[in-house]
Amino acid sequence: MGDLTRLTAAETAAAVASGETSAVEVARAHLDRIAAVDDRVHAFLHVDADGALAAAAAVDDARAAGRALSPLAGVPLALKDVLTQTGVPTTCGSRILEGWRPPYDATVTARLKAAGVVILGKTNMDEFAMGSSTEHSAYGPTHNPWDLDRIPGGSGGGSAAAVAAFEAPLAIGTDTGGSIRQPAAVTGTVGVKPTYGGVSRYGLVALASSLDQAGPCSRTVLDAALLHAVIGGHDPMDSTSLDVPVPDVVAAARRADVRGLRIGVVRELGGEGYQAGVRQRFDEAVELLTGLGAEVVEVSAPHFPYALAAYYLILPSECSSNLAKFDGVRFGLRVGEDVGDPSIEQVMGRTRAAGFGAEATRRIMLGTYALSAGYYDAYYGQAQKVRTLIQRDFAAAFEQADVLISPTAPTTAFRLGEKLDDPLAMYLNDVATIPANLAGTPGMSLPVGLAPEDGLPVGMQIMAPAMADDRLYNVGAALEAALLDTWGRPILEGAPAL
């Protein structure tokens, strides 16, 4: 076979199942690719070559023994370093968890293992998933494979970059305000935030419990669907997990038919503040959808402009509480116990001061303040009301349209360091993705071309009602096929060689 790293996940699984190649060969090819390019991309924080080869060998053994293989058996995957994997370092991009090896598998990890997916290692991220550029990782930034001087998006920049750089055909990301979709948009890959509760959060180190959701990263819509099917579904270990059947996302990705579908363009997510090339490619994609037989309408979501403000109250509030457990008492970093004769509180304080980076500290302080007595109603309480209004906006919009669309991010990938000193500018990257997190609804980003002015990927976001994730895949796959016809090759084939 040719270059095994260039195959899609579906192709890889088929080649392993047919015996055309082995899972071990596939794993080796990807480990070689990582060894060749990751010193420049820095998508991985930890590569588990031994674990990957052992998992691959187990798949090959199962095949040799004539056992049925699951649809992604033998396919390599990069796991965001915010999900636990037994015995494998899990840092969440933070110094405070340096050296911690969890004693248990996240439910997502366990399901991947059970499906014969080969986990290559853990990917880089903004510290505790706070950021839109992966520059807030304590272990240095990830670089965008399209231009190594640019950011790969965040917080899941490592997962998106690994997929874009052909280091893995699949990755797991987590999306609290756009951390799967925005990196997908700026790296020319596909990323899906499933319905809140659609994928178990057990073992996902929480940033904001009511917003976090793990989901697939890939190079094709079908691959994302295959991965979604493996990780989705009810989990009694996560009380917020939905006890309903997962929509048949794989069938939807294969259907790829938008005829008669009503597609709503969200008026508030576009226009001013969006890069010209982003708007151009988005508008072209809308025309393509019309050409495919969809009925495109404009819908309004009048409260979406308040989403960012509400998000930056809810997220820090939950995060300030979720990150309280990192205190040096039971796991991870412990600082300053030998200096002077410190009290337990002093050691906790020193550990947290040394272990958390600037953005984590900023959000912990914001959240602590927002939850304080006397401020709770004005901040957290108000933000929850906005959240309700945004949910109503979605409900009203889905009366008029089956899915909603917008650009995923206002701009293409910006330069490393460009927005590092301007948190508000950084926060604006997620302006279009945050509403879905606040409403708990699913969203997908897929590439719709390169912006003419900078030659960098542009993403379109598709949003659907809760538990209608299948619509994302249907629409996404239809558009993907039409775009492929237009381009003549997958978008990533046009990326510069690393």
Place this chain on the structure above:
Amino acid sequence: MSTRTNDAVLPYDEVVARFDPVLGLEVHVELGTATKMFCGCPTEFGAPPNTQVCPVCLGLPGSLPAVNEVAVESAIRIGLALNCSIAEWCRFARKNYFYPDMPKNFQTSQYDEPIAFDGWLDVDVETDEGMRTFRVGIERAHMEEDTGKTSHQGGATGRIHGADYSLVDYNRAGIPLIEIVTKPVEGTGKYAPQVAKAYVASLREILRGLGVSDVKMEQGSLRCDANVSLRPSPDAPLGTRTETKNVNSLRSIERAVRYEMTRQAAILDAGGRVTQETRHWHEDTGITTSGREKSDAEDYRYFPEPDLVPIAPSREWVERLRASLPENPHVHRARLQAGWGISDFDMASVVNAGAVEVVEATIAAGADQAAARKWWLGELLRIANERGAELEDLPITPVEVARVEALVADGALNDKLARQVIEGVLAGEGDPDQVVAARGLAVVSDDGPLLAAIDDALGAQPDVAEKIRGGKVAAAGAIVGAVMKATRGQADAARVRELLLERLGVSDQA
């Protein structure tokens, strides 16, 4: 922080003459569920440290809670038994504060949406005018998780200050707790300490009857914090309160409340102000000492727990649980009292001693009610008090007490021997029959050895023998005593007396 231990106190009579006490009682009950509140770890007491833990109750990154349904059911049943309304919809909340024995540095609790609220409990207290029922209002009963246990090693005090290092055992972390909070208890006057004790005793009875907890105060499965404040009169605004912790026996509750009243009264009497603070009860010295100062402004940054979904108990479920509640202890006690045919006063003694269940069980095992009360409220209560233990925690069962009483009734034991048998049982020497056999304790019922002992005694005290022959039957006691001594108490004193008088040809009617 004050380290005073010798606070001034005012005599109790003076306190109640000049001040009106208001109580608030917070009781934490560890539920007897097989598993913890939010994970599947076992809850057994006394396991080696940190052996009953998992990612969830250790608060490891990524772990999530899942509610124990049995705990919710227990909470609802407790709420119903305390005449509370049951919330149609409620949530857990996070109570945020840093402490090493709290794995997540927040406690998953309930805040403004408790599962049960607005109930009451009637308690009986013996007053100068006879038995009186006080109604204690229940503010709320809510669910939460217990913390781990920190022990401070080294240093002189066992307290955190001055310790060399601290160890934390997380076995207790995550054990389901129900916190039951009273409304301000007013109008008790001088009976405040007794009302506090009777409330906890009644609550314990109810909880035991529900089978939701083993309610062992000394093991910490029932813990009481007593809030006490004083005001000049019932019309005056509430005074500053203190919260006394570490009150872990029924007796201590009464003593601690009384002590706080006398201590606070002395401060107010001297024109001072009571400090709002946590105080620690010391069982040995019978006083409270200052803990940390506590202000109402302590900010726990409560917010709804986003990792759990709301609890919405269906009305059908609640009604099913209501229908299956056991008899209310108050009603139960009235029924027992009628059955035993005893006075209010006698019944109150049984209740106040915490002896209702053991007396009832002893009667069920065959003892008559007077004898059952006599043993539990006499000898056994004395021993329990000596040991600072509760009656039911003594290592003797109602069945064993009933057996001792049966041996007495048969004449196989006398009172003195019976006490020795009880002592043997309590010492772990076996059941009553085994103790009797092992110690060779039996009433000497054969007249032969008794007559021989009587002759010996008469021979030794001829002057006494003369007096008895002369009609001074009262003098017989000296001879009977000598015989009892000679037989090491194993004789039946009544029989000895009978034989003695017969021997001397004297009638008992003299």
